[in-house]
Amino acid sequence: MAYQIIKCGGSVLDQLPESFYQEVITLIEDYQAQPVIVHGGGPMVSSLLTDLNIETKFVNGMRITTEEVLDVVEMVLSGTINKKLVRAIVENGGEAFGLSGVDGKLLLARAIQSKQQLGYVGEVVSVNTTPLKMVLEQGKIPVISPVAIDETGQRWNINADLAAAAVAKALKAPLYMVTNVPGVLKDGSVISELTANEAEKMIAAGQIYGGMIPKVQAAIDCLREGVQKVAIINGQEEKSLIKQVSGKNAGTLFALDEAVETPANLEAGRV
Numbered sequence: 001m002a003y004q005i006i007k008c009g010g011s012v013l014d015q016l017p018e019s020f021y022q023e024v025i026t027l028i029e030d031y032q033a034q035p036v037i038v039h040g041g042g043p044m045v046s047s048l049l050t051d052l053n054i055e056t057k058f059v060n061g062m063r064i065t066t067e068e069v070l071d072v073v074e075m076v077l078s079g080t081i082n083k084k085l086v087r088a089i090v091e092n093g094g095e096a097f098g099l100s101g102v103d104g105k106l107l108l109a110r111a112i113q114s115k116q117q118l119g120y121v122g123e124v125v126s127v128n129t130t131p132l133k134m135v136l137e138q139g140k141i142p143v144i145s146p147v148a149i150d151e152t153g154q155r156w157n158i159n160a161d162l163a164a165a166a167v168a169k170a171l172k173a174p175l176y177m178v179t180n181v182p183g184v185l186k187d188g189s190v191i192s193e194l195t196a197n198e199a200e201k202m203i204a205a206g207q208i209y210g211g212m213i214p215k216v217q218a219a220i221d222c223l224r225e226g227v228q229k230v231a232i233i234n235g236q237e238e239k240s241l242i243k244q245v246s247g248k249n250a251g252t253l254f255a256l257d258e259a260v261e262t263p264a265n266l267e268a269g270r271v
């Protein structure tokens with residue numbers, strides 16, 4: 001059984017067609033895979049913060065997180081969104097088990113190392129795979145909310161792309177980032193294969209901005225840490241998940257520039 005990490009972005013959660021959940025279930029039935037879902041929900045958090053008249057601001061795709069913001073982040077991500085996803089899987093014939101990074105210290109975090117003051121924004125220092133494997137052994141799909149904990153019991157707001165990357169690295173599993181665009185775009189076209197160097201140039205040039213920055217940085221970090229495959233795909237495009245899992249062209253596949261034997265590098269003849 002092979003683990004597959006699927007990150008569902010908040011940009012697309014409300015638009016995911018039923019076929020998306022069916023594809024996830026197909027991975028178990030036809031591809032002998034063990035999918036693990038990590039979700040975001042940034043737009044839903046922003047919307048409730050606005051309703052509550054709480055100011056919210058992002059720096060390079062990271063939400064500045066006060067104690068007041070943290071309450072709303074946990075309520076929306078570990079509550080509403082997490083349970084919605086579990087129910088969507090059940091409605092489509094699957095079995096799911098929702099949990100947050102706080103539960104069983106699944107995601108152990110510390111303050112993110114950043115030049116800016118971001119408040120309670122964390123980075124994952126370790127992933128406790130035991131509760132995850134317990135859920136997987138029961139034949140259920142773990143659905144993980146990116147709120148993490150530290151040894152003192154403090155909770156931390158983790159960007160969902162970074163949380164998904166930490167899980168992919170811990171399980172040494174491919175990572176599929178499901179979002180609302182067909183992949184990384186340049187001049188309106190999808191880049192089907194993006195190398196770390198090109199991606200870093202595009203960030204510096206402002207061609208990759210906002211929420212795409214942590215996504216691309218997480219992808220590169222995963223490859224450098226030995227994850228074999230990372231891709232960004234469009235959740236609304238039918239079969240994009242199955243296509244990418246089975247090695248067909250869909251979305252953006254990442255590659256390292258160095259001569260490392262990733263599937264993409266092998267295919268492109270770089271190694």
Ligand SMILES: Nc1ncnc2c1ncn2[C@@H]1O[C@H](COP(=O)(O)OP(=O)(O)O)[C@@H](O)[C@H]1O
Pocket residue numbers: 008009010011012040041042178179180181183184185186207208209210211212213
């Ligand atoms: N080069 C790029 N190609 C595609 N999307 C980009 C690019 N640069 C920035 N973006 C933005 O990144 C968004 C996806 O990030 P985000 O909204 O955080 O998604 P998610 O909630 O799925 O994590 C896109 O909708 C788009 O507005």
Ligand SMILES: CC(=O)N[C@@H](CCC(=O)OP(=O)(O)O)C(=O)O
Pocket residue numbers: 008009010011039040041042043045061062063073121122146157158159160161211
């Ligand atoms: C630190 C940080 O920015 N945390 C994110 C967590 C949710 C997230 O990442 O959601 P998407 O995947 O939909 O962007 C936030 O508060 O919005």
